[in-house]
Amino acid sequence: MIINAHGLRKTFTTRSRKGTQTVEAVRGVDLEVRKGEIFGVLGPNGAGKTTTIRMLATLITPDSGTAAIAGHDLLKAPRAVRRNLGYVSQAGGVEENTTPRAQITMAAKIHNLPDPAGATADVLDRFDLTEMADRPGSTLSGGQKRRVAIALGLVHSPPLLFLDEPTTGLDPQNRANLWDRIRQLRELGTSVLLSTHYLDEADALCDRLVIVDHGLVVAQGTPGELKREVSGDVVTLRLDEPDRAAETLKPYARETRVDHDVLRVYVDDGEHTLPTLLRALEEQDLRLSSIALDRATLDDVFLAKTGRSLRDAGAAA
């Protein structure tokens, strides 16, 4: 285990003219991350992902709970934890007026590397940044800045890297490019803890993940396990009387969910169940306006665990 965290809690108190408000950002989170894996923390905005990562990165002190990171106690030996850590925040921390090379070299010196210039050249090369290494940060594109941010966190070759929402705000091409680079880290043996509110990102990148909501872990496992838990396929139907349709289809389904005029039917084997479902609807004179068959996604897992869709939860937060 490279991260072994138990019962992490954090409550924030904000004082304003309206009085004191407390927000329970994290309400008892356990995380076990194995060496060399990409571990995801998936959840809507405001679920406590960033607070969890910031606690594990020694930036804020948990109210209670314990954690060992790379074998060092988070609370008793924060300096040893920091030496073993690369941390890339959502903001990135790339300086506008300074060149990537100068910033990364400085990071290498703080880590007391024997050859800061060499380590900097290596990591710049690895992230295809050599060409813009000597231009000020303000002239870089969003995708390039993101890569500089990650290079800053990796120059000292830490065994563990934290990525807080690494692809938020990137265009699809840059996202795909960054995913490939994160996968390469796994090949090099670096463990990665990554937070995201993108389902496809968690699905595509993570070996294992936790789904968090309102400061609690609601599900944990590999993407495959989690999706199998909900069942293999989901049939999404649009029709006038979803509640009556749900009653009709219940015998054939593992689970049904109604959301306005949309009915979701979870089944084990969609291809073979679909004709049966259609026949049953026809017998009850239920008129369909559309039907779709999909593999269950992590959103279906989120929906099953919290009763809300991750997309709606994100918009509401």
Place this chain on the structure above:
Amino acid sequence: MIRHTLLFLAYELRNTFRNPIWPLFGIVQPVVYLLLFGPLVAGASGQPTSAQLTSFAPGMLVITALFGAIGVGYGMIYELRSGVLERIAVSPAWRPAIVLGRTLRDGVVLVLQSIVVIVIALVMGMRASLPGLAIMVLLIAVTGLFSSGIGYGLALSLRDENGMAQIMQFFALPIMLLSGALLPMTLAPEWMRKVALFNPMYHPVVAGRALFAGDLTDVSIPIAFAIMLGLAALTVSWSVRSLRRIAG
């Protein structure tokens, strides 16, 4: 510990010299006062400008230190927002070094700014004691530590440009007027002179006048050094503590 402080100092100095907008901006105000207000004071007092500058220029150095605090505060808020400070806080850097390196950078920058202001005053015809000038630059360096301690402490506590601008604007003008930097407190009524004693910036201005005039044994000089050293220790440790609060 010292290695990290020097590392940050060198890095920040290099950044400042590559893009010296704030330091240049910082001497605009005192230089404009020197050029456009100094002669007015001279006219009002009936003295020639060159003689008046000996008592007017020290105040301009103190103003440079005062306005420097605003610049460094804004710089720190930018570093908070862009995640730079957070990134450094997760490194194994010795915590106080993060602020100390920057504070020392501000001291170095202020010394250079002071030399520019002094040279301009000399070109305008100021006559001043050379050892006095040297000791004044030292006193200004300490004053700079005090004011950048305030700048960082406020930035790290407020974490907001607007709150920072309001507080700075509210305090900067009365502190400047009550320091006697523009017009000496000897012109002020009794109550103002008493209030001025509680204005930290008043003391380096008075000491500076004595130094420039060559009264190196004047009692105001050790008083100013003692007050500034004490306050600098206080504000710098406040800013270091504020950093610990946001970054463990």
